[in-house]
Amino acid sequence: MADAVEIAYFVEARRQVLPGPYDVTLVEGSITTEEEIERIKEVRRQSGLLVTIGACATSGGIQALRNWADVGEFTRTVYASPEYIHTLDRSRPVSDFVPVDFELRGCPISKQQLVDLVTSLLIGRKPSVPEHAVCNECKRHGTVCVMVAQGIPCLGPATQAGCGAICPAYNRGCYGCFGPMELPNPAALGARFIAMGQTARDVSRAFRSFNGYSAAFRAASEQFEKDAIPR
Amino acid sequence: MEPRSLAEVLRSAQLFWGLEPQHLEKLAAIASEVTWTEGQVIFREGEADDRLYLVVEGLVALEMYIPNRGRATILTAGPHEVFGWSAAVPVVGKKTASARSLQRTRAIAIDAGALCAACEQDHHLGYYVYRTLADVIASRLTATRLQLLDVYAVGKGE
Amino acid sequence: MNSTLAKGHWSPATGHPMVPQPAVITHVQPEAHGVMTYTLGFRDPAVGEAYRFHPGQFNMLYLPGIGEAAISISSDPAEPAALRHTVRIAGNVTQAISRMEAGGVIGVRGPYGNSWPVDRAVGNDLIIVAGGIGLAPLRPVIYHVLRHRADYGKVTILNGARLPADLLYPQEYDDWRSHDIEVVVTVDRADETWKGRVGVVPILFYALRPDPKRTTVFTCGPEIMMHFVVYEALARRVPKDRIYLSLERNMKCAVAFCGRCQYGPTFLCKDGPVLSYDRIEPFFTVEEF
């Protein structure tokens, strides 16, 4: 890949920084401060294609958990001098602030998808990033469904494929790292978890992880949270 | 072209081909033949509505003028087609578009006032004429909807 | 099932059902904005010799690294060696093809699908109704009619496009007209230089008085346009089994293995793309079918 792509700005890997504009910019991380809003707008101006990669950039990340909490309280608890902490009250995806051309989901992202993305951009084809459920990958691999055969709650049926369906292959339910699939039905999946013995609170928390702030998972987690409160 | 009576011309136009002879004669009595050379303005938007037209040959453009954008052709009317129908539906009382001949055009003009009177007088004729006009208007509406859909627009891609 | 349709012409000339044959672009003809016609010649002369197609059939065009797309053949079936495809830029593959020039190599497999039933229509009046790129798969029918003009009665082509500049093959209309074919053209949106008709294609039917006993309608264009072509034809009492449509669905294999082009009981790659209205009527207006 090194011959075909010139890396212009990647401070973790290469000290030299080339000036913009850039053909393609890959953006990691969510937007949590005022400075970042201005910075992402500048990045957008300098970039031909803007691709967000990872759960933080595409849905706000695990730090979006604070979106359901009082950030002031966190900063007062964690930091000795909270007055120096300037942060937005919510952690939000890049696409809330600037138009995004393409998303690579995941926490972490799939290396294979990243290579395919770059290859596709170089060759001029549409990146083959699936938008269907993780279940497709389990079944192609021959992995036995952990939910049906072992009663383990699994977010796979609501989560976008691409990770390689690793967790179910190790007898774990999917955690939803790749965020919601194209047409998720978290309400029906969560109802099934409850029928399997989970509480509404458990279900709410299951949807509220790396991609908890994505629209579909967020709505589900909030609904099940409401359901958990006895009336 | 061999000379034909207006009634014959009216009958040969698809629009009134099912009409009984005595009714056709009534229509012929209030109709006249008109011709326009290429590029002639037939009527303008906002003018009083007094005649509707049935194209015999040629082509007429119905246009609207959009301030700052200029003239836009909404639709054309060719042989067997009617234009200026708003004259027979006197709610607006004014032409809602301009008409201009795109080629040498021959048409039959029917006096709208006389047509309304004839239809009042003879409800059988009135039913036939207005059902026919409803057909024309419905077809226009459907065609306009399709035009609005912009059916040839290229989609978002593979 | 109606058995009067032309049967699918199986056993593609290119051999293995899924493997393309390299073909060289010998000529590129710009047609309209974002539309070009590519003339192809198979690199293997034996494949070129054996290659035949019927009007309405399609090929799968392949570019290594990019992918494959189903594209109708738009040339004269009597001259299979000058194989032409009119391509509109609509996606990945067509975008990549649009960057190619004469001398470039494209993978071709086919021909696939059935064809317009030009034999069944012998002795009939023909109404050919095209919208936009839909004229491309109908052009082989027109060439067939030009070569066998005496086999058909009155022939009318109703052709529409979005803009005057989008009209396909305008340089050929005079030739068609010289063979006693009525060519009526309309556009949805006109500028002041346009002296022709304005309005959608189905309204061109208003001036037609077809004889239902001896009329066959062939139509290809945006699906919603074809709905109204069918309604206009039915209103003029053209029988359902003499109204033929060419439908479009995504195709990955073109040999009825991938399942994508299903339209109710039919696979459009095998039983279509040309279907008579009587076969598809139950599904024609079902939403999200």
Next chain:
Amino acid sequence: MTEQTPLLGGQVVISKPALQQLFDALRTAGYSLIGPTVREDAIVYDEIAQLTDIPIGWADEQAPGTYRLRRRDDQAHFGFVVGPHSWKRYLSPPSLRLFATRRTGDGFSVETSNDPPPRYAFIGVRACDLVAIAVQDRVFVEGPVQEPHYKARRERAFVLAVNCTEPGGTCFCASMRTGPRCSSGFDLALTELDDAFLCEVGSALGAQMLSAVEWRPAGAFELSRARQAMADALTRMGRGLNTHNLPELLYDNLEHPHWANVAERCLSCANCTMVCPTCFCSDVQETSDLVGETAARVRVWDSCFNREFSYVFGGHLRPNTRARYRQWLTHKLASWTDQYGVLGCVGCGRCITWCPVGIDLTQELAAIRGEGQL
């Protein structure tokens, strides 16, 4: 070893341990044995070597959305039904490279694989799955164009079938008339008795393989016990599906409100189509190296529940679950008959068991039919 070869269509008795002799003979003849084995808390199909690899003494308990293994109190060799896998995994693999290309000076060259196709012996194929294979034969080899990869695998496969004597909780083969007894499409078919197998010879190849196995002619006692076991099995089906006028029923109900009802519960996750032994839909994907020097086309299993499946220029034809579930069920139970002359459902019950939320097509169909809960 016995001297004579059993007759085609004949029935013989072999002891349970003697099944190992058949396995050995098949391996000697060059077959890879694919059969049931316990893995990941389920009975899957995988490569096996020994008789002890099969789930002797195991049973599966199946219901909508649940599957549990349990120990039996006997040593039944085939005391279970069908699991999450089907034989299509081997005949029409989930991922298959169709061809590769390499850029050349004057365009590109195409390379297809010259590897000999695998030679599988399928061990323990149930009646429903024999019909499922026959259904896929219609798709891939009996149509006007033959799928070469499937055809090669299929022609070389040996089929050791097993009659189902204990149908599972989601089975409905009896109502589909596809089981529980194997009627054709096998080389050998076993019926498990308490202490032996009754073995029916379905092909000359089957007879030939038996020549390496100790057997004796079946007696009236064994035949009657096997008959009784099959008759009992018929009465113990987990559920049923009314097949009367299915195509008309579905074509007439394309706008039935029940489709929206299913859509509220359905996850559109594609599990039903992936476990279905007849579902054959696929995607073909392009892969390449970074600069397009080499590329390949790869066919992978796909599903009508995936949005990309209904892509057309500019959008997707089936944007919601209502349309996708309707497409699936209408294809299975209606248009399949127009396309292939048979139904696309064989009553194996996999789609019911392996639906994560337990949607049961027999009940959905009953609702469409207006029969409510069966």
